[in-house]
Amino acid sequence: MAIVLGPNRYGKAENRVVRIHRDTPRHEIVDLNVSTALRGRFEAAHTVGDQSAVLPTDSQKQTVYAYAKDKAWTSIEEYGLVLARHFVEDVEPVDSARVEIEQFAWERVLVDGSEHDHTWVRRGPEVRTAAVTVAGPAGPDDAPRAWIVGGIKDLTILKSTGSEFHGFLQDPYTVLEPASDRMMATSLDARWRFSGGDDADWDAEWNAAYATVRQTLVETFASLHSLALQQTLYAMGRAALEACPQLAEIRLSAPNKHHFAYDLERFGIENKGEVFHADDRPYGLIQATVMHDDAEDAGPAWDSYTGLV
Amino acid sequence: MAIVLGPNRYGKAENRVVRIHRDTPRHEIVDLNVSTALRGRFEAAHTVGDQSAVLPTDSQKQTVYAYAKDKAWTSIEEYGLVLARHFVEDVEPVDSARVEIEQFAWERVLVDGSEHDHTWVRRGPEVRTAAVTVAGPAGPDDAPRAWIVGGIKDLTILKSTGSEFHGFLQDPYTVLEPASDRMMATSLDARWRFSGGDDADWDAEWNAAYATVRQTLVETFASLHSLALQQTLYAMGRAALEACPQLAEIRLSAPNKHHFAYDLERFGIENKGEVFHADDRPYGLIQATVMHDDAEDAGPAWDSYTGLV
Amino acid sequence: MAIVLGPNRYGKAENRVVRIHRDTPRHEIVDLNVSTALRGRFEAAHTVGDQSAVLPTDSQKQTVYAYAKDKAWTSIEEYGLVLARHFVEDVEPVDSARVEIEQFAWERVLVDGSEHDHTWVRRGPEVRTAAVTVAGPAGPDDAPRAWIVGGIKDLTILKSTGSEFHGFLQDPYTVLEPASDRMMATSLDARWRFSGGDDADWDAEWNAAYATVRQTLVETFASLHSLALQQTLYAMGRAALEACPQLAEIRLSAPNKHHFAYDLERFGIENKGEVFHADDRPYGLIQATVMHDDAEDAGPAWDSYTGLV
Amino acid sequence: MAIVLGPNRYGKAENRVVRIHRDTPRHEIVDLNVSTALRGRFEAAHTVGDQSAVLPTDSQKQTVYAYAKDKAWTSIEEYGLVLARHFVEDVEPVDSARVEIEQFAWERVLVDGSEHDHTWVRRGPEVRTAAVTVAGPAGPDDAPRAWIVGGIKDLTILKSTGSEFHGFLQDPYTVLEPASDRMMATSLDARWRFSGGDDADWDAEWNAAYATVRQTLVETFASLHSLALQQTLYAMGRAALEACPQLAEIRLSAPNKHHFAYDLERFGIENKGEVFHADDRPYGLIQATVMHDDAEDAGPAWDSYTGLV
Secondary structure (H helix, E strand, O other): OOEEEEEEEEEEEOEEEEEEEOOOOOOEEEEEEEEEEEEEOOHHHHHOOOOOOOOOHHHHHHHHHHHHHHOOOOOHHHHHHHHHHHHHHHOOOEEEEEEEEEEEEEEEEEEOOEEEEEEEEEEEEEEEEEEEEEEOOOOHHHOOEEEEEEEEEEEEEEEOOOEOEOOOOOOOOOOOOOEOOOOEEEEEEEEEEEOOOOHHHOOOOHHHHHHHHHHHHHHHHHHOOEOOHHHHHHHHHHHHHHHOOOEEEEEEEEEEOOEEEOOOHHHOOOOOOOEEEEOOOOEEEEEEEEEEOOOOOOOOOOOOOOOOO | OOEEEEEEEEEEEOEEEEEEEOOOOOOEEEEEEEEEEEEEOOHHHHHOOOOOOOOOHHHHHHHHHHHHHHOOOOOHHHHHHHHHHHHHHHOOOEEEEEEEEEEEEEEEEEEOOEEEEEEEEEEEEEEEEEEEEEEOOOOHHHOOEEEEEEEEEEEEEEEOOOEOEOOOOOOOOOOOOOEOOOOEEEEEEEEEEEOOOOHHHOOOOHHHHHHHHHHHHHHHHHHOOEOOHHHHHHHHHHHHHHHOOOEEEEEEEEEEOOEEEOOOHHHOOOOOOOEEEEOOOOEEEEEEEEEEOOOOOOOOOOOOOOOOO | OOEEEEEEEEEEEOEEEEEEEOOOOOOEEEEEEEEEEEEEOOHHHHHOOOOOOOOOHHHHHHHHHHHHHHOOOOOHHHHHHHHHHHHHHHOOOEEEEEEEEEEEEEEEEEEOOEEEEEEEEEEEEEEEEEEEEEEOOOOHHHOOEEEEEEEEEEEEEEEOOOEOEOOOOOOOOOOOOOEOOOOEEEEEEEEEEEOOOOHHHOOOOHHHHHHHHHHHHHHHHHHOOEOOHHHHHHHHHHHHHHHOOOEEEEEEEEEEOOEEEOOOHHHOOOOOOOEEEEOOOOEEEEEEEEEEOOOOOOOOOOOOOOOOO | OOEEEEEEEEEEEOEEEEEEEOOOOOOEEEEEEEEEEEEEOOHHHHHOOOOOOOOOHHHHHHHHHHHHHHOOOOOHHHHHHHHHHHHHHHOOOEEEEEEEEEEEEEEEEEEOOEEEEEEEEEEEEEEEEEEEEEEOOOOHHHOOEEEEEEEEEEEEEEEOOOEOEOOOOOOOOOOOOOEOOOOEEEEEEEEEEEOOOOHHHOOOOHHHHHHHHHHHHHHHHHHOOEOOHHHHHHHHHHHHHHHOOOEEEEEEEEEEOOEEEOOOHHHOOOOOOOEEEEOOOOEEEEEEEEEEOOOOOOOOOOOOOOOOO
């Protein structure tokens, strides 16, 4: 029985890269938060303090900024893929690389009714995300292969009717009243894994997929008469997979942002779903995966750098 | 020389009120954070623990939720005014009341290209604000009078060109290079004080004023070729006062959200304003007031409850 | 009636300075967040974009870091004073300077029971603060004079008994039950203004004052049987002024961090002040000033850079 | 190829429970943030909106507060175990339960040099954590079994010397200078998994383990002359396993909180590791596991509810 080094990883987190495209008077902005994490043959750094296999996190940062300009890419999935492949293919001790990216949305300012060429306001709270893992050799001919996950987080959505919750299991601690018409709100975190195959198959439809999945999620939330957040999430995930065939699975994490109808009757005021208290904590948290039953194994696709290792 | 009680104030902060209007199938949502603060004859509570003049903060909260339904109002300025007048007029020991409100924006979801009746997504980060103070007797005929401040905060705006900074004062610690073409970004906090007169003069054009001021601020930021953030702020304020005659003054607080051009030349990559690092801290902070030179004294208009007293 | 520039101010906020004293093997750490704000003759920067009177915020930052080493100071009040005097005395267009500082506490790690020479863990959440304003000429012989405010914020303190709340004013919205034994908790923000005179009078007892005031506040909160948070705050302020004669006034801002006794009776479980829900929002907010009745006018002492102008 | 429900989970997150023990005049406080998450036979809720197997998250909340008083427990690991076992054993459709708890530290106020009976101040930023998973039948005789993870997060620790970083791998993007004496700081997140056996084996030494592991981590960080954060983390983990034999493994996640020596030479000021800028982002992030080579498989021990599913 010995004490040994187990799984480990290191990188540079939260590089705040802003890329302006200004080849024409109408500029474009891409506003990102980029994190890198590498796995590989780094035992000596841990056990004897030998850094000879360790590419500094500072070098990873420089690469992130350099590639923002030096490489061609049109989506965060592609940018992450270029970065992750570089670390695996060009840095000898690296066995796998994870690149996670957040993209903050901006919209053009209107001046006299027209979109301005180079001024924007931030639009949130929703944030687009991507997570790319490249590990090698794991592909055909022992080439590295990639797993790509797109996503959206903090998509805060609310419906003021069209939601019920009743018929639930009762135990001695159940005091909740059934509801036939309640407010339903969440701040959705959704991540979708693209089907793989070898890297060459990637068709770079990531931006279109993002638009399709986001719209499908939102439409389904709005349109489905809900009997529970579970049912709504499953329907949203199912609709996303149907709308976007290149997805293998989608994972949804939805805090139930409770809006409690305020008791105004004691003041002689009727409250038919008109005045609510939006509570902070605690909150329900509902999480579900919807997937193709023949989806390829996820491999390291879900191995986020914000986890413990 | 004695030790005495000085200025004091108390209230209930951050009541998270959500008001749904559902008289027709097309619902409306008003999502608010409401804070109240009262001044008055509360010495005994402090000096001898006698609460007989103290309306509990819980009662203030109940009033906030009750009035959300029970009173008619169409803007946060009006809602704040109704609440503040109530506390001054109906609660005997109260001399003045301050109500501050944040309004979170939601936009309707599109389903099959049409706006949905009862589903929205949150839109931010910008937040509309109002601050109403009622003190009395201070108006004509010893009636209470009111001061009303509208505002917007966290309006994050960026321009990728059209901004210079040079010709500045030099001292022994000046190492900054002059810039002839830089990125300029801020997260604007703007608050505008409406001209007063007695309460009856309020014309309830607050929603229109909000739309006009916001658009004017944004257009001016975009259109003005900037020599400094100071110049931009002054022009924004001036344009707002010109566009909205009912304003007495506007105050602007603008963190300079620094975007530093990243040094890629050392890697043989040209960077002509294309790749930036968005830094967190420190940040420049520029604050300015633009006002009519004959504006009435501000009285307690700027006395925010988030200050110390 | 013209539109004019009103009050304005600019500076560099949140410089994260860490100063290590390492003249002996036993190092000392001073961990700060420093913000500067200048007022003066900056009209031309606003109205015509002329920067010739504007010392860049970057130069202010350089000065903050340079003075951390180059000047002798032993408290954040003194450091702020040195910086603020410099800006007023050495930078011609500056009429007044405000320096606000937060100091984060660290405590030495124990190794084999002994304090380590150069390793610490952060200790919070409480943070010491200082705010120094220098304006000139405003002192004797037209020398600049200074106002100094010390403080503590986020001092989170709780007592599980020894607090009542009853006998309060009732209105139609009062449903709160009186309490004869409740939990009382707050996250205190306290700021104390030192008595002035001309600058030479400062006796640099600021560190001792901090220790005395903090301990007095904490002891009074613990010892006083409370009839209301108002009473507790007043007693705390009064005790601080008595313990520390160089104070002119103290301002206290105390959110009432509500802990609601949880209703367990419905499950047949007795709950005599043993299980609480710590709620987030809304919260009561109680603010009070305690002062000497002959205290000199506060001048710009309370003019925080985080306000609007 | 069909679309199906994959892994799913639901619960109530962030119940802010405060438990006061007041059987004697010397009260004790236990301040917690408790989250529950259940897995089981909930397909019908997702696919057809049938809630008959779903225990409401509200009922989970009631149970959390009820058990705070109704059950005997002396550590957060034990409290989590009692809760998780209840959900698995007493709620029929539940196959496994996860309970995660944060414990906020308070220390007694000193009054006249003595610890006060019922008043405390919060002490942070560090937070103790526990994560308990019960799944069944998975133990001997098809009884449910448990996995228990203790931890600490936001342990912010800094050493002003005794840290080097050089001899690292160089690539074309490497511009970092080697350092022979640098500041090293992190905000540590450490989690340790206890060795299992069946539930009866738990010896409830969790509080002692917490104290031992925390002290061991801190002492090792201070004492080891560091050649890299990797080396320091490994040594810390190894020391923890040696000091606390009941641990199977420990996982460490350490942001490298960069403190950059400030360039004062350009102002003629020497800076020998005395003045630093504490930067926010980006930051290095180093993560490592240290384990016994014969440690039992971790099962669901690391399956945090804050992950996606």
